[in-house]
Amino acid sequence: xxxxxxxxxxxxxxxxxxxxxxxxxxxxxxxxxxxxxxxxxxxxxxxxxxxxxxxxxxxxxxxxxxxxxxxxxxxxxxxxxxxxxxxxxxxxxxxxxxxxxxxxxxxxxxxxxxxxxxxxxxxxxxxxxxxxxxxxxxxxxxxxxxxxxxxxxxxxxxxxxxxx
Amino acid sequence: xxxxxxxxxxxxxxxxxxxxxxxxxxxxxxxxxxxxxxxxxxxxxxxxxxxxxxxxxxxxxxxxxxxxxxxxxxxxxxxxxxxxxxxxxxxxxxxxxxxxxxxxxxxxxxxxxxxxxxxxxxxxxxxxxxxxxxxxxxxxxxxxxxxxxxxxxxxxxxxxxxxxxxxxxxxxxxxxxxxxxxxxxxxxxxxxxxxxxxxxxxxxxxxxxxxxxxxxxxxxxxxxxxxxxxxxxxxxxxxxxxxxxxxxxxxxxxxxxxxxxxxxxxxxxxxxxxxxxxxxxxxxxxxxxxxxxxxxxxxxxxxxxxxxxxxxxxxxxxxxxxxxxxxxxxxxxxxxxxxxxxxxxxxxxxxxxxxxxxxxxxxxxxxxxxxxxxxxxxxxxxxxxxxxxxxxxxxxxxxxxxxxxxxxxxxxxxxxxxxx
Ligand code: FES
Ligand SMILES: [Fe+2]
Numbered sequence: 001x002x003x004x005x006x007x008x009x010x011x012x013x014x015x016x017x018x019x020x021x022x023x024x025x026x027x028x029x030x031x032x033x034x035x036x037x038x039x040x041x042x043x044x045x046x047x048x049x050x051x052x053x054x055x056x057x058x059x060x061x062x063x064x065x066x067x068x069x070x071x072x073x074x075x076x077x078x079x080x081x082x083x084x085x086x087x088x089x090x091x092x093x094x095x096x097x098x099x100x101x102x103x104x105x106x107x108x109x110x111x112x113x114x115x116x117x118x119x120x121x122x123x124x125x126x127x128x129x130x131x132x133x134x135x136x137x138x139x140x141x142x143x144x145x146x147x148x149x150x151x152x153x154x155x156x157x158x159x160x161x162x163x164x
Numbered sequence: 165x166x167x168x169x170x171x172x173x174x175x176x177x178x179x180x181x182x183x184x185x186x187x188x189x190x191x192x193x194x195x196x197x198x199x200x201x202x203x204x205x206x207x208x209x210x211x212x213x214x215x216x217x218x219x220x221x222x223x224x225x226x227x228x229x230x231x232x233x234x235x236x237x238x239x240x241x242x243x244x245x246x247x248x249x250x251x252x253x254x255x256x257x258x259x260x261x262x263x264x265x266x267x268x269x270x271x272x273x274x275x276x277x278x279x280x281x282x283x284x285x286x287x288x289x290x291x292x293x294x295x296x297x298x299x300x301x302x303x304x305x306x307x308x309x310x311x312x313x314x315x316x317x318x319x320x321x322x323x324x325x326x327x328x329x330x331x332x333x334x335x336x337x338x339x340x341x342x343x344x345x346x347x348x349x350x351x352x353x354x355x356x357x358x359x360x361x362x363x364x365x366x367x368x369x370x371x372x373x374x375x376x377x378x379x380x381x382x383x384x385x386x387x388x389x390x391x392x393x394x395x396x397x398x399x400x401x402x403x404x405x406x407x408x409x410x411x412x413x414x415x416x417x418x419x420x421x422x423x424x425x426x427x428x429x430x431x432x433x434x435x436x437x438x439x440x441x442x443x444x445x446x447x448x449x450x451x452x453x454x455x456x457x458x459x460x461x462x463x464x465x466x467x468x469x470x471x472x473x474x475x476x477x478x479x480x481x482x483x484x485x486x487x488x489x490x491x492x493x494x495x496x497x498x499x500x501x502x503x504x505x506x507x508x509x510x511x512x513x514x515x516x517x518x519x520x521x522x523x524x525x526x527x528x529x530x531x532x533x534x535x536x537x538x539x540x541x542x543x544x545x546x547x548x549x550x551x552x553x554x555x556x557x558x559x560x561x562x563x564x565x566x567x568x569x570x571x572x573x574x575x576x577x578x579x580x581x582x583x584x
Contacts, residue, residue, distance in 0.1 A: 047519060049352075056506055058350055072521070074382070075382070078382065080378040082528045120531070154353075158355055159519075
């Protein structure tokens with residue numbers, strides 16, 4: 001099958017939106033075990049700095065394979081990381097879904113994410129452009145790649161005790 | 165007469181720090197003038213401005229500066245402020261250019277800051293001197309690729325300010341180029357609501373490591389965890405190196421990366437070693453590179469704004485009395501094997517930066533110091549740990565690995581600079 005711009009496939013759009021909204025809900029609820037289950041074994045979760053595409057050879061905010069994802073989640077869950085005990089509370093919105101590529105059982109979706117964190121009585125706002133590469137899995141999908149490009153990723157940030 | 169004449173009340177002879185040291189905006193202003201305006205301040209690594217015409221933006225204290233390499237390859241540091249009506253002449257973080265042109269009325273400056281041309285100069289009359297209206301330039305010197313600048317024309321040369329012991333540690337630190345020149349690979353930047361001295365204190369604070377970084381330790385393999393257990397092993401030390409500088413030797417076996425090259429390759433680097441052998445690197449070079457990838461065994465803290473920490477540079481920029489910008493700069497091997505640089509980058513991402521397994525926990529405790537400062541203004545902050553069994557070193561005292569000797573070194577210099 002050839003790659004198509006498939007934004008007009010409303011059924012598919014609905015399906016991937018529901019999947020990504022569910023992922024967002026899991027992250028806000030800090031249901032990280034369920035989040036880990038969404039991934040393929042070789043999936044990579046990346047927050048790049050700047051506009052690089054060569055993640056392997058660049059310094060990223062994170063560039064996690066399955067082991068690093070598990071370690072990261074473990075860090076959040078065990079209660080020894082002071083930045084995550086307690087963690088900031090988050091509420092996020094993911095929207096502006098555009099399916100940019102469909103090939104075989106792979107779908108690439110681009111979206112916008114706004115996240116508000118609350119800790120120490122102060123709130124901070126973050127925004128990012130998100131790319132999901134999803135692979136069909138039965139009735140649903142698995143995440144094979146997720147790239148979140150934060151606004152100002154190459155500027156001054158603060159530390160994060162949650163995932164995007 | 166300086167406003168803060170009773171410096172003993174701010175930092176007492178028995179190593180207690182007044183709460184106002186983190187909080188008083190007037191004191192902060194005074195520090196910017198007396199310290200950041202008068203001493204050598206780190207602004208860049210030479211690899212960040214590699215070519216003729218390369219530039220990057222930086223700060224000396226609160227002042228925005230441009231670090232640029234001119235056509236002859238000479239580095240210049242100048243204030244990013246047009247001499248006409250003060251607009252910044254550059255807002256691009258880094259890049260390459262042949263000149264800087266002010267966006268407001270078009271004054272144009274060369275890579276060395278000299279005023280080259282201005283539109284319609286006639287209205288300034290015949291005696292207007294372009295020579296006197298270049299960008300304000302700072303004295304600039306580097307050592308081992310580390311570029312420092314100062315507003316103080318009368319200060320001693322950089323290497324005298326650092327001193328031979330600091331220079332020796334810098335030489336040792338740069339051995340993690342593994343035989344290649346050291347090069348900046350990228351950086352993490354984050355801001356923390358804290359006074360700059362809270363971070364200055366941290367780089368030679370081994371005492372916090374097992375507490376704050378427990379969750380990082382839990383993600384290491386046994387041998388690596390054991391290596392980071394430097395507090396229990398107690399073979400390390402902290403030493404005052406004069407002029408506010410200090411070293412914290414955590415892993416003495418890794419003081420000199422060229423020594424003990426015949427040691428077995430740690431398990432976590434076996435894969436990398438195999439990869440390098442596969443690329444045709446001879447065994448002795450493989451060992452040298454692999455050892456370099458793990459980083460040096462110490463942190464070197466330079467007063468007032470840069471430290472060399474295991475495998476990266478940590479830079480602080482004061483922003484306000486209760487706000488400090490932090491940069492964690494990843495370094496690697498210029499022209500070295502890509503696999504080795506990748507390994508260093510992954511190690512960097514593991515600990516450093518906004519999403520690292522270490523930095524967010526550091527940032528949290530630093531912020532908590534600042535928040536706690538609001539309570540009990542009469543209570544002093546203690547940096548007297550280990551003062552009881554310090555030994556005299558060559559240039560200053562040397563203490564237990566968990567001693568606050570490095571902080572006392574910094575505060576001694578702080579006091580000296582604030583008193584003149
Ligand atoms: S402010 Fe720069 S040219 Fe006028
Ligand atoms: Fe730390």
